[in-house]
Amino acid sequence: MLTIDHVTKTFFPGTVNERVALNDVSLHLDEGDFVTVIGSNGAGKSTLLNIIAGKIAVDSGDLLIDERSVKRMKDYQRAAYIGRVFQDPMAGTAPDLTIEQNLALALRRGQRRGFRLGVTRARRERFQQELVALELGLEQRLKARVGLLSGGQRQALSLLMASFTQPRILLLDEHTAALDPQRADLVTRLTKSVVERDKLTTLMVTHNMEQALRVGNRLIMMHEGRIILDLPEAEKQKMTVAGLLAEFAKIKGAALDDRAMLG
Numbered sequence: 001m002l003t004i005d006h007v008t009k010t011f012f013p014g015t016v017n018e019r020v021a022l023n024d025v026s027l028h029l030d031e032g033d034f035v036t037v038i039g040s041n042g043a044g045k046s047t048l049l050n051i052i053a054g055k056i057a058v059d060s061g062d063l064l065i066d067e068r069s070v071k072r073m074k075d076y077q078r079a080a081y082i083g084r085v086f087q088d089p090m091a092g093t094a095p096d097l098t099i100e101q102n103l104a105l106a107l108r109r110g111q112r113r114g115f116r117l118g119v120t121r122a123r124r125e126r127f128q129q130e131l132v133a134l135e136l137g138l139e140q141r142l143k144a145r146v147g148l149l150s151g152g153q154r155q156a157l158s159l160l161m162a163s164f165t166q167p168r169i170l171l172l173d174e175h176t177a178a179l180d181p182q183r184a185d186l187v188t189r190l191t192k193s194v195v196e197r198d199k200l201t202t203l204m205v206t207h208n209m210e211q212a213l214r215v216g217n218r219l220i221m222m223h224e225g226r227i228i229l230d231l232p233e234a235e236k237q238k239m240t241v242a243g244l245l246a247e248f249a250k251i252k253g254a255a256l257d258d259r260a261m262l263g
């Protein structure tokens with residue numbers, strides 16, 4: 001479904017600011033996989049999502065969706081494949097537009113022609129139905145400006161918008177990190193139900209290890225531009241936060257040992 005094949009990305013190569021963000025990363029996701037991604041700061045998690053979304057070009061390696069290379073696909077073409085929710089609740093929605101206008105925009109994602117914000121009755125009914133599922137009462141507020149919503153409400157709406165057009169891949173980039181624990185829980189719950197309902201192939205970056213263990217059917221851990229741990233469902237179910245930390249320390253120690261040996 002999604003194949004990342006030996007992808008490398010270095011920022012500012014050959015300068016003092018050189019940063020190897022992805023170091024020969026390979027990853028294959030099957031249809032419907034829900035993979036949580038954890039790792040230290042600067043491990044390359046966001047860069048991984050950015051190269052899938054086409055926001056950053058790879059230096060080498062290839063990226064295939066449905067066995068088709070998307071490296072040279074135009075932005076708007078790739079947009080039809082990808083839904084994305086960012087950490088910042090302000091990033092996924094247009095604050096000056098109403099809820100229904102935002103949803104109408106989301107529906108047009110991946111299409112080449114200009115935006116039309118007109119909302120037909122049929123569409124409004126669909127929007128209402130989808131909003132009911134969020135259980136936030138937003139279906140009563142279709143004409144409210146999105147800028148008036150709370151962070152949690154905006155993230156829930158962003159999630160709905162990102163999944164609206166049944167993207168082939170849903171990318172969640174610490175999308176609950178800016179929310180208080182109660183709202184974060186709500187958005188996590190909504191995420192699970194949207195992903196399960198629409199059987200979306202999903203990558204979710206999080207710094208919350210407990211959340212990373214609680215959702216999804218696979219977990220990967222990144223460190224210094226590499227995937228250092230890849231837990232399939234059965235192993236993930238048995239894993240604990242303490243166990244993850246121990247794995248991290250062990251693998252990190254091993255990586256340092258290797259380097260010391262090579263040096």
Ligand SMILES: Nc1ncnc2c1ncn2[C@@H]1O[C@H](COP(=O)(O)OP(=O)(O)OP(=O)(O)O)[C@@H](O)[C@H]1O
Nearest residue numbers: 011019020021039040041042043044045046047048
């Ligand atoms: N646009 C950019 N320009 C230059 N360097 C970048 C850019 N984006 C990322 N990097 C560098 O690439 C490396 C990986 O960054 P990335 O943001 O992918 O890590 P991350 O795992 O998402 O980290 P965090 O958990 O802190 O968000 C870091 O060293 C970072 O400084």
